[in-house]
Amino acid sequence: MSKNDKKARDVPPKDMEARLSRHAKAVDDLIHADVTNSPAVDPDELRKYRSGFKLKLPPWLKAALIKAWFGGMICYFFVWGLSTYGVSVTDTVVIMGVVHGIVTDLIVNNIFRYYARKPGENDRWMMIPKRKFISLPFNVVYSLVLMFLVLMTYGGLNKGPVFVGVGPILFGVFTAAWDMLFLGCKRLIRRIVGDAMEEAGPKPGDRDRRDYGLK
Numbered sequence: 001m002s003k004n005d006k007k008a009r010d011v012p013p014k015d016m017e018a019r020l021s022r023h024a025k026a027v028d029d030l031i032h033a034d035v036t037n038s039p040a041v042d043p044d045e046l047r048k049y050r051s052g053f054k055l056k057l058p059p060w061l062k063a064a065l066i067k068a069w070f071g072g073m074i075c076y077f078f079v080w081g082l083s084t085y086g087v088s089v090t091d092t093v094v095i096m097g098v099v100h101g102i103v104t105d106l107i108v109n110n111i112f113r114y115y116a117r118k119p120g121e122n123d124r125w126m127m128i129p130k131r132k133f134i135s136l137p138f139n140v141v142y143s144l145v146l147m148f149l150v151l152m153t154y155g156g157l158n159k160g161p162v163f164v165g166v167g168p169i170l171f172g173v174f175t176a177a178w179d180m181l182f183l184g185c186k187r188l189i190r191r192i193v194g195d196a197m198e199e200a201g202p203k204p205g206d207r208d209r210r211d212y213g214l215k
Helices: 003-010 013-031 043-047 059-083 089-114 135-157 168-200
Strands: none
Touching (some): 059 089, 089 135
């Protein structure tokens, strides 16, 4: 007789029944587990068990790299591509602004939402975080401003003795830099307005500061 069989026979029937009941309940809970009845797990704990190479970068740097990459791809396909057809600089800036706004609204912002550990975590890297139809034209207008500023950046650099050509890498860096600068200004303004509202205190008829998107 094996040691395990001997131990099983030594267990009182009541204890054995209680153990079997606990095991049966654990198996039943595992089978019927879903999002509604499972305890929440910290995302940081889940990341410990994910396979693959883990490159720890600051969130702002990750956002900047994503923005720079897409900006560089747009430059590659449209700036270089349209240059062969003799398109004017003004028309190129307009086309780039429209394309960049569409890509930002439909692809880049959705990437930030997908990789957010909790809803709204990556909204700080989006100028228009709300997912509504009106966000597309707003992103197009915002991208037109970015493209104009990138053009002015190249113009300012080329006033010196060294000529800086338009290339995907530098174009993406300039686009991401201006974008991150505006996002930083947006957060600063919201913080100033939020602090001012807190110091003023609530008044009769005032809306909660969360209604203004300040939290």
